[in-house]
Amino acid sequence: MQKVLIEGGYPLRGVIRVSGAKNAVLKLMAAALLGKGSFVIHDVPQIKDVFTMIGVLSALGVEARFENSVLTLNIDQIHGEAPTELVREMRASIQVMGPLLARLGRVRIAKPGGCAIGDRPIDLHLKNLERLGAVIDERHGYITAHCSRLIGQEISLDFPSVGATENIMMAATLAKGRTVIHNAAREPEIVDVQNFLNQMGAKISGAGTSEIVIEGVPEDHIGNAEYTVIPDRIEAGTYLIAAAMTRGKIKLENVIPQHIQVLLSKLEETNAHLSVGPNTIVIEGGRNIQPANIITLPYPGFATDLQPQFMSLVTLAQGSSVIKETIYSHRFGHVEELRRMGADIQLDSNSAVVRGVKQLSGASVRAMDLRAGAALVIAGLAAHGTTEIAGVEHIMRGYEKMIGKLQAVGAKIIQVDGESD
Numbered sequence: 001m002q003k004v005l006i007e008g009g010y011p012l013r014g015v016i017r018v019s020g021a022k023n024a025v026l027k028l029m030a031a032a033l034l035g036k037g038s039f040v041i042h043d044v045p046q047i048k049d050v051f052t053m054i055g056v057l058s059a060l061g062v063e064a065r066f067e068n069s070v071l072t073l074n075i076d077q078i079h080g081e082a083p084t085e086l087v088r089e090m091r092a093s094i095q096v097m098g099p100l101l102a103r104l105g106r107v108r109i110a111k112p113g114g115c116a117i118g119d120r121p122i123d124l125h126l127k128n129l130e131r132l133g134a135v136i137d138e139r140h141g142y143i144t145a146h147c148s149r150l151i152g153q154e155i156s157l158d159f160p161s162v163g164a165t166e167n168i169m170m171a172a173t174l175a176k177g178r179t180v181i182h183n184a185a186r187e188p189e190i191v192d193v194q195n196f197l198n199q200m201g202a203k204i205s206g207a208g209t210s211e212i213v214i215e216g217v218p219e220d221h222i223g224n225a226e227y228t229v230i231p232d233r234i235e236a237g238t239y240l241i242a243a244a245m246t247r248g249k250i251k252l253e254n255v256i257p258q259h260i261q262v263l264l265s266k267l268e269e270t271n272a273h274l275s276v277g278p279n280t281i282v283i284e285g286g287r288n289i290q291p292a293n294i295i296t297l298p299y300p301g302f303a304t305d306l307q308p309q310f311m312s313l314v315t316l317a318q319g320s321s322v323i324k325e326t327i328y329s330h331r332f333g334h335v336e337e338l339r340r341m342g343a344d345i346q347l348d349s350n351s352a353v354v355r356g357v358k359q360l361s362g363a364s365v366r367a368m369d370l371r372a373g374a375a376l377v378i379a380g381l382a383a384h385g386t387t388e389i390a391g392v393e394h395i396m397r398g399y400e401k402m403i404g405k406l407q408a409v410g411a412k413i414i415q416v417d418g419e420s421d
Helices: 022-034 048-059 091-104 123-131 162-173 188-200 233-245 257-269 304-314 335-340 370-382 392-396 402-408
Strands: 002-007 013-017 037-042 063-067 070-075 106-110 135-139 142-146 154-156 178-182 203-205 211-215 225-228 249-253 273-276 280-284 320-324 344-348 351-355 364-366 386-390 412-417
Touching: 002 370, 002 392, 013 402, 022 037, 022 048, 022 070, 022 091, 022 162, 022 188, 022 233, 048 063, 048 070, 048 091, 091 106, 091 123, 091 142, 091 162, 123 135, 123 142, 123 162, 162 178, 162 188, 162 211, 188 203, 188 225, 233 249, 233 257, 233 280, 233 304, 233 370, 257 273, 257 280, 257 304, 304 320, 304 335, 304 351, 304 370, 335 344, 335 364, 335 370, 370 386, 370 392, 370 402, 370 412, 386 392, 402 412
Parallel strands: 013 249, 037 225, 154 178, 364 386
Antiparallel strands: 002 386, 002 412, 037 070, 063 070, 106 142, 135 142, 178 211, 203 211, 249 280, 273 280, 320 351, 344 351
């Protein structure tokens, strides 16, 4: 059982390069299943979720090579049954469903797993694949789908789901005719998927807006592509919050500031000082952290994936902050752990009132999910004394070389073997 030990109280100072986006690259890997040939993706983070997806693709018949942050996928003949044990590890594995159905006309996949942060129903994926012509059967924990050929349709999403938007985009790439997705999610990662698919030979426009148009193309139009994934906006935000909470000063490189504009505004509210360039951000934490209220919303609103980290920051604010979570029903798993460190947080349904305290104290805590783990790391960096974090496997799912990056900017943090518990 791996654990992280942090000796808190050291301001972060230095330069951090942001890695490629986890939430984009996993979908690009799935998208490659639509074509035959060689697909090269640059700036791929070395994280557990990427290795899990490589395992999924390899089991489907893909030849994968991953070295020096470059992932090469050689694809010829594939089959449509994804490996159960790997699919159940990671939510993003549902994204192979659209491409496999479109290319092969059939797919069988276990219901996917991932972080326990509340209901993330796949109904939007399934009912809209049915709209495109798929026949879907759910039983015994598996989803089976088949079709002769998918047919383009007008689709209106009940909610701007990122995963459903991407799965429909991929499936519609090889559908007959035009598909229009209304109320589409607008996240930057969706733009990345569109750009990669177009590089492969697809005809898609509108990503980044609420209406995406996909003109179906024949399978032989989809082939080789080489692409560089966008920087990870959630990783960038995590390190900015860590610098603000430790009253440090860091420079982020390889970042797209407009992707985290709402966070930057909120950090300024907390008294952090920012200098923003085309692909760099310098942040200096204010001596006195000020309170700030947030409401998580679909992009371009405040990202739910940054809510736990921001909550850590305002535990030390001079006043009270209100944090409202509207995306995931159980995304307050970090609250009890922050309380162990001395935070004053009161929960009321999907809202948290955070009353700032003068200091957090190191404690033994557990990461319940990926972003909760990041929040606890940030809290530990600012706390007095030593913090021990169990559940490190969650953190390693989504942050490339987090321990090393933090050490390089002055954090007293190490990963150690711990006893099973």
